[in-house]
Amino acid sequence: xxxxxxxxxxxxxxxxxxxxxxxxxxxxxxxxxxxxxxxxxxxxxxxxxxxxxxxxxxxxxxxxxxxxxxxxxxxxxxxxxxxxxxxxxxxxxxxxxxxxxxxxxxxxxxxxx
Numbered sequence: 001x002x003x004x005x006x007x008x009x010x011x012x013x014x015x016x017x018x019x020x021x022x023x024x025x026x027x028x029x030x031x032x033x034x035x036x037x038x039x040x041x042x043x044x045x046x047x048x049x050x051x052x053x054x055x056x057x058x059x060x061x062x063x064x065x066x067x068x069x070x071x072x073x074x075x076x077x078x079x080x081x082x083x084x085x086x087x088x089x090x091x092x093x094x095x096x097x098x099x100x101x102x103x104x105x106x107x108x109x110x111x112x113x
Contacts, residue, residue, distance in 0.1 A: 002029070002100070002102050003029065003102065003103040003104070004031060004103075005031070005104075005105045005107055006030075006031050006043065006088075006104060006105070006106045007030055007107040008032070008034070008035060008036050008039055008107075009030075009034075031086065031088055036108050039106075039108065042082060042083070042086055043088075044079075046069075046071070046075075047079045050065060050069065050076065050083070051083075051099055051104060053065065055099055055102060055103065056102040059096035059098040060097060060098070061096055061097070062076055062097060065080070065097065080097055
């Protein structure tokens, strides 16, 4: 099963992962955010719902995604553009959108200041 991890990670953590990957160690698929606030801004409730209907579903049109969510196409289009911009969704050669994973893992730690 192909899984992506959405994480909050420091530049230091990303640097360590890069070095391990450069040494040939598999790192998996990660999409990293600088802060939890940025993660939650990008992955709003409606966008999370969009990812849920697209997980493992293969390529589809924005219109089809909107139909499955029972939402306005224009609103879904805006969410799709935001998720394309950060690399969570991808566009196919035919112009469809795809979330190329079967599972999502979210990883961040909240600790006392």
